[in-house]
Amino acid sequence: MTYSARARAFAELHQPGTPLVLYNIWDAGSAAALSKAGAQALATGSWSVAAAQGYGDGEDIPLELLLQIATRITATSDLPLTVDFEGGFAQQPEALTQNAQKLVETGAVGINFEDQIIGGSGLYGVEEQSRRVAAMRAANADYFINARTDLFLKEPDTEKHASLVDQALERAEAYAKAGASGFFVPGLTDATLIARITAGTPLPINVMMRGGMSLSGMAEAGVARASYGPGPYAKAMKQLSEAFAALT
Template sequence: MKNDELFHRLHSDGLLLLANCWDGGSARVAASAGAVALATSSAAVAWAHGYADGSHLPVELLLQTARGIGRVCGLPLTVDIEDGYGDDPVAVGALVRQLVEAGVVGVNIEDGNGSVELLCEKIAAARAAARAVDVHLYLNVRTDVYLRGLAPAGDRVAETLRRAALYRQAGASGLFVPGLAAEDEIAAVAQGAGLPLNVMALPSLPAPARLRELGVRRLSAGSAIGEATWSQVRRSVDEFLATGKVSPGALGYGAINALMVA
């Protein structure tokens, strides 16, 4: 089975857990831990290159990241393209085509504070670009209704479903709603969206088994693994500068190096 069809099938039943990575090394770690598919975190990719999150990363570095992950791992890969790195749907379609040609089978694209109508145009352009090279792209569309408080608390389910209907009509494969955490609201969105629901890991989120019962089909770590990694880097640097020593981690040189063997 081709990776694009496999990735779609992974959303059809059960709960797909995606431990977001940011380069070939982190992809190897995720694969070695048993991941069945890979996803990037836009924040973690940007930080790895010394850029802030928020569409600041040069597109060529995004493409290099996708190619680098593909070089070391054959698992289905989906890439976070934030808002598409621009407002021109034609340019978004061109970027998606380059990613697909690099082996990517899914993308995340988001509305943020932007226009719903413009995002629909970007979705349609991305879908057409993938179709032109015969790839069944998984277009996971993120709405920030909860994350950015784009509607009053009592209206967020309705606004999320309104956007979901428009995104589905434009060509979305899935709906990503970061910040969604209450069980009744998760169930309402899962039942009403008409798309597989993706939520983001939060301390207040129900356990994976319960999420599956509520109808969630995908759980993303988001930037959390990247945040934990950079936090540990800072602790280790602080320790070294203060003491001249670094406490060993759970994996030593040999174990880490073995993961990177081609």
């Protein structure tokens, strides 16, 4: 299957009301485990990949090392892979395009691309982030760009999330016009508000599963993709520590 065909097949897994479940991995070993367990696709989490290599989140891991990890995953699994690419490891459009091209060369058919300013504060303005999304799209016409907004993660008071929905939908519209394939709203957990997001944009919506969120509830809200962020890595490391502690 050609790269374009694999990318399209991955995109087709995003069906509103039938969420694609992505239990985030961090290396080829965890990819193999999920492949055997019946996963439809693979997705890295930036925090998990970095932590597994002794780095902090926020593009602390060297880009070349991240690319090596992605290459090992695609070399050892036939499942489509999407990579958490954070802010693209660059600010300027030309560098973003070049970095995205390098990721495409690993065989990954998708990315997460966020609008928070890595190493800074706040979010890129809508117009600037739209230009950045367009730069990522310039790398390849087919791969899946999951445009992430950090509006909700940046606001710890969930009572204020309702007031951010219109801003989120404005960003979704702008990112879609710039070439985004999907829209990711981590930090938003209220099913009613999520349903407003899914109804307000034609882009397939990705949520991060946290707390009391359920797959059935997200399906009812029209979600097309449910991912788990750093949770799987944290659970695996906790189990590892507990297994060792039980020996002593």
